[in-house]
Amino acid sequence: MNYLPKYISKKERIEEIRTYVNQGYSANKIQKKLQSQGLGIQRKRLLAEVRRIKGKPSRTNTFKYTPTKYRQKRRPTFPRRSGWGSWGGKSVAVYLAVKTRRHPKPYNARYEFHGSGKDLNGAIRIAFSGIVPPHEQPFVQCSARNFVNNPYLYGEKGVWLGRPNVES
Amino acid sequence: MSKAKPCLGYTDCKTVKLDLDNMSYSDVQEIVTSTMNRFNLKGRLILKSSKNCYHAVFDQYVSWAENVAIMSWVALVLLRKNPKVVKWFLMQCIKGSSTLRVTPKKDKPAPRIVAKFGDQSHAIANFLKERERIKKIYNQIIV
Numbered sequence A: 001m002n003y004l005p006k007y008i009s010k011k012e013r014i015e016e017i018r019t020y021v022n023q024g025y026s027a028n029k030i031q032k033k034l035q036s037q038g039l040g041i042q043r044k045r046l047l048a049e050v051r052r053i054k055g056k057p058s059r060t061n062t063f064k065y066t067p068t069k070y071r072q073k074r075r076p077t078f079p080r081r082s083g084w085g086s087w088g089g090k091s092v093a094v095y096l097a098v099k100t101r102r103h104p105k106p107y108n109a110r111y112e113f114h115g116s117g118k119d120l121n122g123a124i125r126i127a128f129s130g131i132v133p134p135h136e137q138p139f140v141q142c143s144a145r146n147f148v149n150n151p152y153l154y155g156e157k158g159v160w161l162g163r164p165n166v167e168s
Numbered sequence B: 001m002s003k004a005k006p007c008l009g010y011t012d013c014k015t016v017k018l019d020l021d022n023m024s025y026s027d028v029q030e031i032v033t034s035t036m037n038r039f040n041l042k043g044r045l046i047l048k049s050s051k052n053c054y055h056a057v058f059d060q061y062v063s064w065a066e067n068v069a070i071m072s073w074v075a076l077v078l079l080r081k082n083p084k085v086v087k088w089f090l091m092q093c094i095k096g097s098s099t100l101r102v103t104p105k106k107d108k109p110a111p112r113i114v115a116k117f118g119d120q121s122h123a124i125a126n127f128l129k130e131r132e133r134i135k136k137i138y139n140q141i142i143v
Helices: A010-022 A027-036 A043-054 A117-128 A144-149 B025-039 B064-078 B083-095 B123-142
Strands: A091-100 A107-114 A139-143 A156-160 B007-012 B015-021 B043-050 B053-061 B098-101 B112-118
Touching: A010 A027, A010 A043, A027 A043, A091 A117, A091 B123, A107 A117, A107 A144, A117 A144, A117 B123, A139 A144, B007 B123, B015 B025, B015 B064, B015 B083, B015 B098, B015 B123, B025 B043, B025 B053, B025 B064, B025 B112, B043 B123, B053 B098, B053 B123, B064 B083, B083 B098
Parallel strands: A107 A139
Antiparallel strands: A091 A107, A091 A156, A091 B007, B007 B098, B015 B053, B043 B053, B043 B112
């Protein structure tokens, strides 16, 4: 008796999926059909394959399609710097030691905003009001307009401390 | 509003800026003059940030690579025994751009201009313009 699993080529599986898609089956139905033949596939991959066969664009906005009750469980993600010297122009640095509720131990943090005077004014005002860079990303370089539009993407609530231990 | 106010500084890559701490004005003048002559930086501006602490800005625009070369020459060749300047230089290299403070910082006042020499029409003029803009924003927020 052969205990080894049956070798299934990728082409064979795709052909099967294509026939079911052409027949108008739903993803769940296709999965059941495939499983009955020993061709089961991860649902995420199956959906991607179905979309590719139907010629529809892949869904990039995963957050939008995540049910609301699961959205809150996601860890906060902060934008990363795109690279060294990513912003070559002039900008305004806002910096000092900070502490937040999540990180009560003071750490050095810095914003570098670039943009027009109006946007800079708004961004600095918001930063002064108690939005500080998160501990995970203490050096944030961003456009002042983006910061004004969505400050919590680039920081969290915290306190700027008077401890002058940050080099300018 | 939180009690302490963060510092505001002017940041860019193309202007040569130096933060010279723990040295007298005569030493600062000597260092700034030798740097300007060696790298042909056309003009210089010296600001006093606090006692024995000075900032220097040069008029010639340079690339970030040249800027790092100039800063490293000052910090690691001329002032290698001054840990504050070396630390400042390393911090700028990590950040990828150089920054000088514009607003007051706890017990230190805002840096004020003490000397000007040579051409002032390019990088220095831009620095002064941005400095005024930042000061204006800061004053609006504080008041």
